[in-house]
Amino acid sequence: MYKVAEKYIKRALLISKNIGHNLNEFRCLCQLTLLKLSQFNLKEAISYLFQCIGKFDTLRGFLKDNDHFKTSLLEEHGNFPYKLLSKLLSSSGKPKDALYVEELRRARGLTDFMAAKYSVAELISGNPQSWHGIHNIITKETDCTCLYISVEKEHARYWILEASGAVHFSRKNVSLKKHVVKKLVPDLDEFFTESFRSLGILPQQNCEDRSLDDTESMPPHYDNRGLMRDYDPKDFKMNLQSCYEIIIAPMANLLKEPEIIIVPESCMYQVPFAAISDEGGHYLADTFRIRVVPSLTTLKLIQDSSPDYHS
Numbered sequence: 001m002y003k004v005a006e007k008y009i010k011r012a013l014l015i016s017k018n019i020g021h022n023l024n025e026f027r028c029l030c031q032l033t034l035l036k037l038s039q040f041n042l043k044e045a046i047s048y049l050f051q052c053i054g055k056f057d058t059l060r061g062f063l064k065d066n067d068h069f070k071t072s073l074l075e076e077h078g079n080f081p082y083k084l085l086s087k088l089l090s091s092s093g094k095p096k097d098a099l100y101v102e103e104l105r106r107a108r109g110l111t112d113f114m115a116a117k118y119s120v121a122e123l124i125s126g127n128p129q130s131w132h133g134i135h136n137i138i139t140k141e142t143d144c145t146c147l148y149i150s151v152e153k154e155h156a157r158y159w160i161l162e163a164s165g166a167v168h169f170s171r172k173n174v175s176l177k178k179h180v181v182k183k184l185v186p187d188l189d190e191f192f193t194e195s196f197r198s199l200g201i202l203p204q205q206n207c208e209d210r211s212l213d214d215t216e217s218m219p220p221h222y223d224n225r226g227l228m229r230d231y232d233p234k235d236f237k238m239n240l241q242s243c244y245e246i247i248i249a250p251m252a253n254l255l256k257e258p259e260i261i262i263v264p265e266s267c268m269y270q271v272p273f274a275a276i277s278d279e280g281g282h283y284l285a286d287t288f289r290i291r292v293v294p295s296l297t298t299l300k301l302i303q304d305s306s307p308d309y310h311s
Helices: 002-019 022-038 042-062 067-091 095-118 134-140 188-195 233-254 296-304
Strands: 144-151 155-162 167-173 259-263 289-292
Touching (some): 002 022, 022 042, 042 067, 067 095, 067 155, 067 167, 095 134, 095 144, 095 155, 095 296, 134 144, 134 155, 134 296, 144 188, 144 233, 188 233
Antiparallel strands (some): 144 155, 155 167
């Protein structure tokens, strides 16, 4: 069965190449990835994922400087290969490479924007030969630790980046049964997306994983008063404590510096990190200074810019 499936997918891949249908070619490569994973052939699955990302870059190139379409393309098709490749690399003992793939997914839009608007050299590349030094961005900071988080449906991955250059990685399965009041237990990413919707921090549309030029994402008619009517203080307090247990507690023993730089998954953009609290009611902001950035690439741009721009 697997051989027959592989035969027809490869035939479709060849036809797509011959007629220049890049999107179908990308889809065929994704299907071959899943086929190899179902056969527990990790090496070939990763090889096809790299080809997926290469083909995705080709598709992005056709869109030139259209940032909106590039973001839509990433949300519709691009997240799958990046997230899966990062997951496979981390599970195969390559957490630094996995971190780079995560950063590539989150910061590619920013890189394209800076290149188009300000002729800034490419900050991050899909070429694995350039995958080095991303964690060294934190070495330019003082008295801080970086907590980099990736969230999926039932588990979270954590990278702790120290100013010394050390990198610590951990993966945790997360059960939300004790964290929710309602009988219906949401997926982990859905929990973060919905838990603080009542604050009206972002509109109800999905948050785009972008770092700059996001002024058009909130429509002018947006009104959060309806959301505030759904606000429940008890649920809100429990959600804050749950966030502490899920986000901070698993790596708390490594957060030794007075400042934390948090790089969250996009589903966590509405989390009020300063207000999350432990069981004793102590807020995170009582213990640490907190900075939140959408990507390490964003932090690097801040570091490289004039102090007048971020003083």
